[in-house]
Amino acid sequence: MRRNFGPRTVIKGLVVAALLIFTLFPAYWMISSSFDARASSGGQSLLPQEFTWDNYIFVFEEGGFGTFLRNSFVVAFFTVLISGILALLASVAVARFKFKFRTSVLILILTVQMVPLEALVIPLFVQVRDLQLLNSLIGLVVVYLAFSLPFAIWMLRGFVAAVPVELEEAAYLDGASWGRMFRSVMLPLVAPGLVATSIFSFIVAWNEFIFAMTLLGGASEKFTVAIGLKQFFGLHSNDWGPVMAASTIITIPVMIFFIIVQRRLSGGLVSGAVKG
Amino acid sequence: MSSLLEREATATGTTGGRPPQRRRRQSRAQLIVRTRPWLLLAPALILLGGLLIWPLVRVFLFSLQDYGLREIVTGESNYIGFGNYAEIFANPLLWTVVLPNTIGFAVVSVSATVIFGTLVAMLMASLGSVWRTIVGSAIMVAWAMPAVTGTYVWIWIFDADQGLVNETLKNLGLMNESFNWFTNPFTFYAIVALNIVHHGFPFVAITVLAGLLGVSKEMIEAAEMDGAGPIRRFFAIIFPTLKPVFSVVIILSTIWDFKVFAQIYLMPGGAGSNREVLNLGVWSYVESFGQNRYGFGAAIAVLLTVLLLVITAIYVRTLFKEEKE
Amino acid sequence: MKKRYLPIAMFAIAALGLTACSDGAADTADTAEGDTLNVWIMQGTNPDTEAFFDTVGDAFTEKTGATLNVDFVQWADAHDRFVTAIAGGTTPDVAETGTTWTAEFADAGALAPIGDYVTEAGLDDDLVEGLVDSGTYDGDLYGMPWYAGVRSIIYRTDVFDELGLAAPTTWQELVDAATVIKAQRPDLTPFPVAGDAEMLTYPWVWGAGGEVATLEGDQWVSGLDSAKSRDGIAFYTGLATEHDFSTAGATTWKETDILDNFAQGTVAMAISGSWTPAALLEKAPDLEGKLGAIPIPGQTGGISPSVLGGSHLSMFNTSKNKDLAWEFMQLMTTGDFAQQWADQTGYFPGNTKLLQTAIESDDALVQPFAEQMVDGGGALPVTPKFGAVQAKKTTNAMIQAILSGQKTVDEATADAAAEMNDIMNGN
Structure with missing residues (x-):
């Protein structure tokens, strides 16, 4: 680093500070008021006035967020896992093989990403009903898989394409079967890409809101965090302290997950995007 | 290993690969090779077909029917031709409120997100590694905030009675009376845009940053020596190199912003009681589930899909054209 | 040969695990047996x-x-x-x-x-x-x-006593009382007009002699745009737009927001349900003894009907x-x-x-x-379609549009009446 405090450095410092404030302020505000005993009575200010855990206790005891968190973890875990597996298989097919209709398949995968989810609420509702999966987390996972797969395939395709073909051929020369090569050469090399795609599947499963609302309808013990929060807000719309505590609870896991995978992410995005 | 791969991933430009060459050329092995891609694709395609494409076809079929609660329960159909579409296009709400809101909002928030994200990426590229990590982590925090949570935080910040913005403005003496930011369509959408940009720019910034780090330093330095200013340099060197990155970022943001739903639906008045702020997504939902007019709602949804498909088509064309070159 | 099926097997195992995992909680409707x-x-x-x-x-x-x-x-x-x-x-x-x-x-x-x-x-x-x-x-x-x-008016007896006010029995008295409160107790919202609460609107429509909707022959006709209804709606929204007895925030309030604000002690009078006093006192015990209720006054005496x-x-x-x-x-x-x-x-x-x-x-x-x-x-129209009118938030949208100044009373009521007619007779 240069130790040069010229006017440009100062300006840059100010810009960075402003940027940090803008990006962090909502999170800060959420967390700080969740600990503020006076947040609900209009007495909050930039710093918490009276520190308290009451809002959190209230959220877990009255709000049932323990259950919601568990449900969301189950849904997110299986969505990430299964979509990772399926996307990997599919992306190998489109990146490594030349076959008839390859371009059509690619265009198809790209196009289905454009479908607005609200459009599918009714038919998917009917579909899930016919599968007898209403009010169950499995139904939700299946739907989220469909939402996260196109993007996952699209991104992984770039990673798979980037694995040098020579490595593969070397494995064949050593007498490995295709399956063997896949496991010992391909899989380790695209692992970072899997991490990057898992972020997106995770976000879908953790944040999605309309389908959770319609597919889980009457079963509040199956609610995921997003609709749990909506229900909680509906009941306590002016109790900002507990509402912010609940918001914090559902945000923290995502933040941890993001920060863990952050370093993998940037490379993944670009290879996925650029190769797109 | 991973960092090597990342570099490879950004640097190499080849796509696809050769099918594995086997020594023995038996017809059976060939058959396996030929069906293997389809075997690999099968689970994903089955899932997508059953849960995205078939439902999409059904939406279209619903949109041609007067499809209500009764029809859903009994499974009967009730075709009425293009009546729903006629009604939509005859509804002045579509032309005066819904379409302008949807398209106008997408244009504004996409450009704001992309421009802001790019500026942040350029700022990050010019920072030392310590500060880059700090800013990067802060950006992750903004990105990680779930849409529902983020929306509630912004609602509270702008709350008319207790919100921070009103309190601050009043304390500064800039405002005498509380202002309700959610009743006016412009301030309403300004808050939605703030929410969307805040949640959306990290994706742009991180993606563009990764691309920027791949742009060759020599070219930029050479341009600098030639006397090109920062803006010239951006448009002459950086932008052309990163064109594929930008096209992806822009198109994805467009899709996401066109489809924005929760961020509007959850805002005060956003679920239908303030007619001036409806967009296509919310309108479709409110008509379907509030009115039990699933056919009409489906027709609106088809309209939204068509709009997005047109944009997609343009995207696919530019993208595949570049790939062929 | 066997190995090729590995991925599919993995998928199957994952699916099984999933079933096993969520099984415990997957049955609600079927056990009604x-x-x-x-x-x-x-x-x-x-x-x-x-x-x-x-x-x-x-x-x-x-x-x-x-x-x-x-x-x-x-x-x-x-x-x-x-x-x-x-x-x-x-x-x-x-x-x-x-x-x-x-x-x-x-x-x-x-x-x-x-x-x-x-x-x-x-x-x-x-x-x-x-x-x-x-x-x-x-x-x-x-x-x-x-x-x-039913909904009636609840008010703060301590405020009324302090300012020497009597509970209003006509619309004019309501305005007079609120005017005094506004002048003397600027910390209070005299009478919030909630924009997202249709039930609070109908008393003023009926009180002015108007109708929400009536069945004429086999057609429902909305009465919201009649002169009388407009009178009532203009009075009600006027409490906010003309007299400024409400707050800007109330334009997007629901009934529960009124209750919350009442519990916080910032509201002097409000329309509220017969079920709310108990909940209010539980939420804000310090309001004990400071709470009164009166039927919603008629325009010039009597009672303005509210939804049963x-x-x-x-x-x-x-x-x-x-x-x-x-x-x-x-x-x-x-x-x-x-x-x-x-x-x-x-x-x-x-x-x-x-x-x-x-x-x-x-x-x-x-x-x-x-x-x-x-x-x-008072009774709202008994027809399955009125549920659809409510879901469309026709009345809420009307009130909100007037309160926020998007439409005049005449425009808003005309639009709402047209929408109501459409929904109740159509499709």
Whole structure:
């Protein structure tokens, strides 16, 4: 680093500070008021006035967020896992093989990403009903898989394409079967890409809101965090302290997950995007 | 290993690969090779077909029917031709409120997100590694905030009675009376845009940053020596190199912003009681589930899909054209 | 050769794991078989709903041997949840249905008629008439009257005493009182006009002599754009736009927001339901003794009618044991439990015998509501389509547009009336 405090450095410092404030302020505000005993009575200010855990206790005891968190973890875990597996298989097919209709398949995968989810609420509702999966987390996972797969395939395709073909051929020369090569050469090399795609599947499963609302309808013990929060807000719309505590609870896991995978992410995005 | 791969991933430009060459050329092995891609694709395609494409076809079929609660329960159909579409296009709400809101909002928030994200990426590229990590982590925090949570935080910040913005403005003496930011369509959408940009720019910034780090330093330095200013340099060197990155970022943001739903639906008045702020997504939902007019709602949804498909088509064309070159 | 199937096997294992994992919680609707009765009850009516239903559950088990499984549903989401449950065939055996929804769900073929059960139990003459009307569709009774409530005005007696004000009996007196409060107590909102609360609008429409909608021949005609209705609506919204008795925030308030703000002590007068004083005092104990209620004043005296609302218990067609369902409905709507429910919630029982005792109450926070209910109860149009009007938020949109200055009273009422006519007669 240069130790040069010229006017440009100062300006840059100010810009960075402003940027940090803008990006962090909502999170800060959420967390700080969740600990503020006076947040609900209009007495909050930039710093918490009276520190308290009451809002959190209230959220877990009255709000049932323990259950919601568990449900969301189950849904997110299986969505990430299964979509990772399926996307990997599919992306190998489109990146490594030349076959008839390859371009059509690619265009198809790209196009289905454009479908607005609200459009599918009714038919998917009917579909899930016919599968007898209403009010169950499995139904939700299946739907989220469909939402996260196109993007996952699209991104992984770039990673798979980037694995040098020579490595593969070397494995064949050593007498490995295709399956063997896949496991010992391909899989380790695209692992970072899997991490990057898992972020997106995770976000879908953790944040999605309309389908959770319609597919889980009457079963509040199956609610995921997003609709749990909506229900909680509906009941306590002016109790900002507990509402912010609940918001914090559902945000923290995502933040941890993001920060863990952050370093993998940037490379993944670009290879996925650029190769797109 | 991973960092090597990342570099490879950004640097190499080849796509696809050769099918594995086997020594023995038996017809059976060939058959396996030929069906293997389809075997690999099968689970994903089955899932997508059953849960995205078939439902999409059904939406279209619903949109041609007067499809209500009764029809859903009994499974009967009730075709009425293009009546729903006629009604939509005859509804002045579509032309005066819904379409302008949807398209106008997408244009504004996409450009704001992309421009802001790019500026942040350029700022990050010019920072030392310590500060880059700090800013990067802060950006992750903004990105990680779930849409529902983020929306509630912004609602509270702008709350008319207790919100921070009103309190601050009043304390500064800039405002005498509380202002309700959610009743006016412009301030309403300004808050939605703030929410969307805040949640959306990290994706742009991180993606563009990764691309920027791949742009060759020599070219930029050479341009600098030639006397090109920062803006010239951006448009002459950086932008052309990163064109594929930008096209992806822009198109994805467009899709996401066109489809924005929760961020509007959850805002005060956003679920239908303030007619001036409806967009296509919310309108479709409110008509379907509030009115039990699933056919009409489906027709609106088809309209939204068509709009997005047109944009997609343009995207696919530019993208595949570049790939062929 | 075997190895090639590995990925698929992995998928299968993952799927199995998934099934195993969520299995524990995956069954609600199907176990209704035989001896569990699934019931949906609205949340928030009774400050201590869960304790109440624990007792009911015990009594029910004792009586029938079956278990009671109660799910609590929020009013705000309830309509959507019923609709999706009806569409998905996952409805409970019995549910509390808002009076304006019963006809709608009956129309969709989701409810089972209960007229025969009522007759058999000899209850025909014991049911409150207004609730029977709204629970009847196509000549059959689908909604068992459970409880009823009306909205009147609650106010802060301490503020009125301090400023030497008397409770208003006409619209003009209401404005006068609010003007004094506004001048003397700037920390208070004299009379919030909530933009997202249709039920608070109708008293002013009816009070001015207007109608929400009337059946003329076989056509529904909305009366919201009549001169009288406009008068009432102009007065009501004028409290905010002209007299500034409300706050900017109230433009997007729901009824619960009024209650929350009242509990925080920032509101002087508000329209509020007969069920709210108990909840208010529980939320803000320091309001004890500072709370008064009056019927909504008429334009120049008398009472402006307010919606006679409430809930039915309805039996769904999906119920496998309808006799058991009826047992539960009877247990809830007659005798001790109906009485207890009314006492705890501040609602009036839907059973005429019990209602009589409530009306004779001399509690200052019950009597005015009882008066409103007997002398100033209004009914919304009884048609399945009115539920759709409510879901479209026609009235809310109208009020909100006026409050925020997007439309004039004339424009907004004309638009709302046209929309109402469309929905109620069309499609």
